[in-house]
Amino acid sequence: MADAGKKGNGVVSTAVMGLDEEVGGGIPEGSIVLLSGTPGTYKSSMAFSILHDAAHKKGSVGIFLLLEQSMKSLLGQQERMGRPMDATAKDHIIVSDVGRIRAAMDKFGTDKDWMTALKAYVEYLVNKREASLLVIDSLPVLEILSQEKNRREFLFDLFEWIRSLNTTTFLISEKKSLDMDYGEEEFLSDGVFQLTLSPVGEVDLQRRIRCIKMRGMPHNTSMFALDHKDGSFRIVPAI
Ligand SMILES: Nc1ncnc2c1ncn2[C@@H]1O[C@H](COP(=O)(O)OP(=O)(O)OP(=O)(O)O)[C@@H](O)[C@H]1O
Numbered sequence: 001m002a003d004a005g006k007k008g009n010g011v012v013s014t015a016v017m018g019l020d021e022e023v024g025g026g027i028p029e030g031s032i033v034l035l036s037g038t039p040g041t042y043k044s045s046m047a048f049s050i051l052h053d054a055a056h057k058k059g060s061v062g063i064f065l066l067l068e069q070s071m072k073s074l075l076g077q078q079e080r081m082g083r084p085m086d087a088t089a090k091d092h093i094i095v096s097d098v099g100r101i102r103a104a105m106d107k108f109g110t111d112k113d114w115m116t117a118l119k120a121y122v123e124y125l126v127n128k129r130e131a132s133l134l135v136i137d138s139l140p141v142l143e144i145l146s147q148e149k150n151r152r153e154f155l156f157d158l159f160e161w162i163r164s165l166n167t168t169t170f171l172i173s174e175k176k177s178l179d180m181d182y183g184e185e186e187f188l189s190d191g192v193f194q195l196t197l198s199p200v201g202e203v204d205l206q207r208r209i210r211c212i213k214m215r216g217m218p219h220n221t222s223m224f225a226l227d228h229k230d231g232s233f234r235i236v237p238a239i
């Protein structure tokens with residue numbers, strides 16, 4: 001099946017039932033989208049689900065750079081959630097954890113610094129596999145690995161490089177609480193989804209999502225409850 005294409009004017013689905021409609025139809029291709037949230041709020045799962053959905057529905061190829069956890073742990077959870085690495089997923093989703101990235105760095109020059117080698121590796125994958133989707137999980141870990149002292153400079157360089165790839169890119173970032181000040185990355189990104197666990201009454205917590213930014217789209221900024229059932233995400237009105 002043909003790849004969804006990275007130069008088209010189409011959209012990429014959020015793969016969350018009901019959410020595309022709330023962002024004006026989907027995520028414009030070529031966007032850089034931040035999935036920002038508190039711990040355990042399905043950031044990695046939502047990003048993986050976008051790649052899994054696009055692979056099966058559009059034949060899109062996606063790269064998942066996994067810097068925070070092992071491939072075994074991510075894929076194990078995705079399988080239990082109903083997104084197995086079946087033949088289509090294996091063919092279209094390239095998951096690389098730190099171990100794999102380090103091994104690939106030998107090929108792209110160990111004399112170079114980590115960031116230069118990582119960029120060369122990703123560019124190689126994007127071109128060779130004609131990938132239209134990229135996930136970086138996560139931005140804070142990439143920042144640490146880059147050893148760049150100047151955060152602004154690191155982010156400007158990173159965003160410029162991502163734009164040159166022409167992929168629709170999902171950057172996972174962390175927040176201790178959604179009340180924290182916005183960082184440079186919120187301003188640089190084309191779209192921002194916030195994910196959180198919010199108290200419901202005195203004893204319960206509810207996972208929630210809202211889109212606070214999607215350049216070029218008439219999106220809703222309301223908070224929705226994020227549910228996961230039978231292998232897919234969906235939004236329902238927040239309690
Ligand atoms: N089989 C499952 N079905 C549904 N939810 C699950 C399942 N297994 C784990 N979870 C939930 O998924 C959460 C973790 O999901 P995920 O790793 O996508 O979140 P995250 O936001 O990326 O987390 P982190 O902050 O650790 O990176 C766990 O906190 C757990 O509550």
Ligand SMILES: [Mg+2]
Binds near residue numbers: 045068
């Ligand atoms: Mg995660």
